[in-house]
Amino acid sequence: MSLMDILIILVPSTLLWAAPLVFTALGGIFSERSGVVNIGLEGLMVIGAFSAIVFNLFTFDTFGSATPWIALLIAMAAGALFSMLHAVAAITFRADHTVSGVAINLLATGLTLFLVKLIFDKGETGIISKGFSKIDIPILKDIPVIGKIFFQNTYWTSFLAILVAIIVWFIVAKTPFGLRLRSVGEHPMAADTMGINVTKMRYYGVILSGALGGLGGGVYAQSITSNFSHSTISGQGFMALAAMIFGKWHPLGSLGAAIFFGFAQSISIIGSSLPFLKEIPNVYLLIAPYVLTILALTGFIGRADAPKASGTHYIKGNR
Amino acid sequence: MSKRFKSILTPIIAVLLGIIVGTIIMLVSGYNPVAAFTALWNGAFGEVYYLGEVVRQFTPYILAGLAVAFAFRVGLFNIGVEGQFLVGWLAAVWVGVAFDLPRVIHLPLAILAAIVAGALWAFIPGLLKARFRVHEVIVTIMMNYVALHVSNYLIRNVITNHGDNSGPIHKSATLRSPWLESITDYSRLHWGILLAIISCFIMWFLLERTTRGFELRSVGFNQHAAQYAGMNVNKNIILSMVISGAFAGLAGAMEGLGTFEYAAVKGGFSGVGFDGIAVALLGGNTALGVFFSAILFGVLKVGALNMPLEAGVPNELVDIIIALIVFFVASSYFIRVFLDRISKKEVK
Numbered sequence: 158m159s160l161m162d163i164l165i166i167l168v169p170s171t172l173l174w175a176a177p178l179v180f181t182a183l184g185g186i187f188s189e190r191s192g193v194v195n196i197g198l199e200g201l202m203v204i205g206a207f208s209a210i211v212f213n214l215f216t217f218d219t220f221g222s223a224t225p226w227i228a229l230l231i232a233m234a235a236g237a238l239f240s241m242l243h244a245v246a247a248i249t250f251r252a253d254h255t256v257s258g259v260a261i262n263l264l265a266t267g268l269t270l271f272l273v274k275l276i277f278d279k280g281e282t283g284i285i286s287k288g289f290s291k292i293d294i295p296i297l298k299d300i301p302v303i304g305k306i307f308f309q310n311t312y313w314t315s316f317l318a319i320l321v322a323i324i325v326w327f328i329v330a331k332t333p334f335g336l337r338l339r340s341v342g343e344h345p346m347a348a349d350t351m352g353i354n355v356t357k358m359r360y361y362g363v364i365l366s367g368a369l370g371g372l373g374g375g376v377y378a379q380s381i382t383s384n385f386s387h388s389t390i391s392g393q394g395f396m397a398l399a400a401m402i403f404g405k406w407h408p409l410g411s412l413g414a415a416i417f418f419g420f421a422q423s424i425s426i427i428g429s430s431l432p433f434l435k436e437i438p439n440v441y442l443l444i445a446p447y448v449l450t451i452l453a454l455t456g457f458i459g460r461a462d463a464p465k466a467s468g469t470h471y472i473k474g475n476r
Numbered sequence: 477m478s479k480r481f482k483s484i485l486t487p488i489i490a491v492l493l494g495i496i497v498g499t500i501i502m503l504v505s506g507y508n509p510v511a512a513f514t515a516l517w518n519g520a521f522g523e524v525y526y527l528g529e530v531v532r533q534f535t536p537y538i539l540a541g542l543a544v545a546f547a548f549r550v551g552l553f554n555i556g557v558e559g560q561f562l563v564g565w566l567a568a569v570w571v572g573v574a575f576d577l578p579r580v581i582h583l584p585l586a587i588l589a590a591i592v593a594g595a596l597w598a599f600i601p602g603l604l605k606a607r608f609r610v611h612e613v614i615v616t617i618m619m620n621y622v623a624l625h626v627s628n629y630l631i632r633n634v635i636t637n638h639g640d641n642s643g644p645i646h647k648s649a650t651l652r653s654p655w656l657e658s659i660t661d662y663s664r665l666h667w668g669i670l671l672a673i674i675s676c677f678i679m680w681f682l683l684e685r686t687t688r689g690f691e692l693r694s695v696g697f698n699q700h701a702a703q704y705a706g707m708n709v710n711k712n713i714i715l716s717m718v719i720s721g722a723f724a725g726l727a728g729a730m731e732g733l734g735t736f737e738y739a740a741v742k743g744g745f746s747g748v749g750f751d752g753i754a755v756a757l758l759g760g761n762t763a764l765g766v767f768f769s770a771i772l773f774g775v776l777k778v779g780a781l782n783m784p785l786e787a788g789v790p791n792e793l794v795d796i797i798i799a800l801i802v803f804f805v806a807s808s809y810f811i812r813v814f815l816d817r818i819s820k821k822e823v824k
Contacts (some may be wrong), residue, residue, distance in 0.1 A: 196555075196613070242803070253614050255553055259753050260802040267795030274790035275505050332500035391744045395617055402614060440629035447618035463611070475562045 163431055164306045167420075169291070170427055172315035175419025177202070177377035179318035181397035182404065182411040183325045184236075184369030189406060190329060191362025192342035192466040195260030197243050198370050199394025200265030205232035205374025207269040210385040211276065213285045224287055236371020237364045239265065248313050248356055251470045262394075270387055271394040277429045281386030289380040314376045319412065321369075326408035338362055342464035345471040355471045373397065387406045396422075399450040405461045418446040486811050487758050487765075490804035491772070498797040502789065511787035516794070519782025520775045526782075528660025531669055532735055534774025536561070538672040539727035540752025540760060541766035543594075543720045547612075548761045549683060550622050550716035551696040555618025556601060557724040558749025559623030560594040564728025564794075566627040567593035569739040570635060571734065572645025582648040585670070589728050594725015595718045597623060602717025606710035612717070620745065628741045641740045651734035666734030673767075675723060680763035682719075692716055724749065751777075754802045773798060 188195040196423050209225075209232040217224045243261050246252040273282060294308040294316070329335040340348040341358040349355050374390060382389045400418050404411030424431075425442040453461045502509045520530050540557050547554035554560075568590035575582060601615040635642045651666040683689040694702040695712045703709050727748060732739055755773055759765030780794035804811070 194613075196617070206633050246803060251809045252803075253553075255555070256753070256757060256806040259555070259750060260799050260806060263750065263754070263802060264799035265729045267792045267799050271501075271505075271790050271792040271796060274792065348744065388655060388743055392621060395621065398614075399618060420705035438629065438633075443625040444622045447621045451604070451610075451615050451618050454614060455604055455608045 160339050161302075161305075165287045165310070166427065166431070167423065167454070168306050169309075169311040169315070169422040170423040171416065173312050173380060173419070174320075174422040175416040176312070176314045176318040176380070177373040177393055178372075178397045178400050178415035178418055179322055179412055180376060181373030181394060181435055182371045182400040182415050183322060183408055184366035184373065185398055185401040186325065186366075186406055186408055186411060187338070187362045187369065188366035189362075189401065189467050190464055191338050191359045191468065192345060192464060192471070193244070193247050193359050193363050194254035194258065194468045195363065195366050196255050196398070197240070197241065197261030197265075197394075198258075198366070198398050199390065199392070200258075200262035201236045201240055201367050201370030202354050202374030202377065202394045203262075203265040203269055203390045205371030206378035206382075206389050207272070207374075207385050208235035208371070209375030210282050210285060210378050210389075211272075213287070213379065214283060217286055222287060225285075225289055225379045229372055230380060232371040232375030233368040234371070236374065237368040240363050240367020240370070243367075244360050248359050248363070250471075251325075251472070264265045266387070269385070273385060282384050284295075284384050285379065288383050289376070310312065312380055314380055317414075318376075322408050322412035329408055334361075337466070341471075342466055345466050345469075349471070349473070359471075370397075396446055399446050401449045403446075403453045405453075406464060421445045482812065482815050483760060483817065485573070486698035486808045487760065487769070487805060489811050490758070490801050490808065493804045494797045494801035497800050498793060501796060502793065507789045508787060512789040512793065515789070516776070516779035518779075518786065520779035522782075523661065524659070525661035525663045526778060528656075528663025528665035530771075530774050530778045532663060532665045533778045534770045535668045535672045535734070536727040536730040536748050537751060537755050537770035537773055538767055539675055539723050539730065540748050541755030541770050542675055542728035542763065543727065544752045544756035545759065545761040545763075545766050546679055546683075546723060547716055547720040549696050550692045550712065550757060551699065551803045552602075552605070552713065552716060552720075553613050554598065554601075554616055554717065554720045555613055555753070556598060556619045556623075556723075556749070557720075557752045558725075558745050558747075559620035560597045560724035561720040561728040561731075561746070561749050561752075562620075562623045562627050563597045564590035564594040564725030565732040566630060566728070567725070568729040568732035568738075569642050569645055570630075572649035572737075573635065573642055575649075576646055577648060578791050579648040582646065583651070583733070586645070586649045586733055587751050590725045590729035590732065591722045592725070594640075594728060595722040598717045598721020598724065599714065602714040602721075604670065605717070605751070606713045620749070621803075624745065625744060627739070631739055631741050635739075642738050644737050645733065649733055650737055652737070664735050666730075668730040668734045671726065676725065676763040676767050679723075679766075683763075688715075700783055717753065724752075729750070751798070757802060757805045 181202055185195055185198050209228040212231045213224050213229040220227055243257050246257040247254045289312050291310045296306040298304045330347055337353050341355050345355045378385055378389055396418055400415040401411050403414035421442045425439050499509045502512055520526055526605055543557045568586045569587040571589040596621055601612045604610040604615055605612045632638055651668050656665045691707045692712050695709050699709050755766055755769045758769035776794045780791035783789045783791050
């Protein structure tokens with residue numbers, strides 16, 4: 158097997174596994190940059206995966222091949238709605254952000270499985286008839302070498318993820334909204350003095366994280382698992398959290414980290430069919446994202462510092 | 477209304493709110509809540525077998541709750557109880573299958589292995605927190621996944637030869653007893669409950685009655701003040717994580733030596749560690765509170781298994797209720813504001 162053959166298998170697969178992580182990590186950035194810690198990303202992905210699959214199953218006859226894309230919008234709406242719970246608890250009711258995030262995760266799994274049993278009368282949904290399937294990108298696929306590696310047998314969602322990462326970077330770094338969002342996460346009192354509504358900005362941050370987390374879950378379910386059960390989302394949300402931290406709360410950094418984690422995940426699955434890689438015990442690939450994140454936090458791989466005010470409550474008039 | 481009374485009332489209100497919302501969810505989805513709660517009650521207390529299972533279930537809950545609560549009291553959030561629980565489980569079973577010793581040595585050795593494994597697993601985030609100021613929440617989450625994958629690897633490649641199950645532990649390392657099984661109609665009840673109760677007492681005594689406990693609590697209240705008073709903050713942070721991990725590891729031994737008597741490859745988490753967070757929160761992070769809230773969650777979890785059979789209601793309803801309880805306890809700010817309003821009216 159030549160290097161070319163390996164890359165042709167590996168690159169699309171890496172991007173396939175990375176896309177959900179990218180979306181969800183970007184969601185995490187919105188929330189954390191506004192100062193609200195969001196451990197609930199996992200739960201938001203669960204909600205997104207569930208609503209996308211259910212919508213897809215019930216409306217495929219109506220919408221046909223556009224179904225997966227509309228299902229993604231539904232997943233975003235569901236995620237945004239669900240994240241309101243986290244926003245209300247963590248911002249208005251001054252709950253500990255981490256505890257509220259844990260509750261989001263518990264609630265999401267409980268609620269979705271409850272609904273699956275209510276609707277389908279069994280522990281899992283059926284298989285969707287139309288998910289995201291492999292495509293060749295027109296025109297670009299004909300570029301020699303690169304076209305074969307990057308633009309054939311790949312998925313639209315992978316490119317959407319990269320595009321969204323660039324948009325999020327632009328919003329966070331270059332727009333007034335982004336500046337306000339960041340200032341609220343770094344020094345809410347100073348932001349308040351300048352007339353920025355801290356509570357409102359934080360609500361925006363959390364709801365955007367819900368929408369993107371839901372999107373991540375919807376993409377994962379419709380491109381990788383094709384149905385919804387208790388094991389559909391198992392740790393991807395936390396891996397996205399890791400990608401966000403490993404990317405140092407920066408959209409493009411997180412994009413890179415998510416792609417790298419997607420690489421590790423895809424190798425741990427398809428690695429046994431590739432030379433060189435099958436020598437490496439699976440366990441190293443499985444734990445790599447988590448160990449690297451710990452090392453990054455510790456400062457061995459460039460220090461990662463969270464936004465200053467993350468995890469704190471802003472109470473007007475308190476010093 | 478006294479402060480103490482309020483701090484007891486808040487969790488009770490949270491539980492009631494959780495149950496009320498759970499009832500509403502059932503009504504909306506067309507289930508019969510009365511039938512569901514009757515089924516839950518019967519599933520927990522209806523037969524002596526169920527009662528044994530309830531005790532079996534809340535034993536690890538007590539220990540996981542203590543683990544979370546202990547770290548909380550020192551101002552640390554140990555989300556990694558799940559991971560410490562898994563390595564504890566594995567270590568106990570490993571000792572259980574690898575050695576053949578008389579029971580008086582074998583059982584304590586297996587339990588000790590679990591405690592040490594859990595403590596070591598928690599030592600890492602403790603050290604990183606003390607030495608590098610790395611937030612323990614993220615590190616412990618990451619350590620959970622490392623624990624899951626590493627223990628799966630060890631079961632597959634070291635304990636067995638590509639098997640998925642360690643096989644049963646030797647009888648000399650078991651926590652089960654024929655007597656306990658016979659009085660509870662052959663439930664999986666085991667002696668672990670005694671260890672859990674002793675652990676509650678240890679936590680209370682350590683925190684409330686020793687100098688070390690005073691230091692630990694001081695660090696939890698205000699690190700800077702503790703530092704100024706000449707206490708070694710870093711040492712106390714590491715110590716609290718190690719003790720917390722020891723409780724979590726012991727919880728793993730409950731499953732490894734009692735409930736299951738084996739360790740198997742897992743696709744995902746057991747959930748005990750996360751339920752421990754709920755237990756600790758509801759119990760107000762005190763030993764006694766943890767004990768009672770663990771009983772509540774044990775009853776809910778075991779009773780829930782009867783709900784699909786008797787009332788046709790999915791048992792996930794109980795998971796929803798538990799999550800809601802966590803929500804309401806976490807958001808207790810609004811409950812307290814509400815209680816303050818009421819007590820102010822009384823004064824007028």
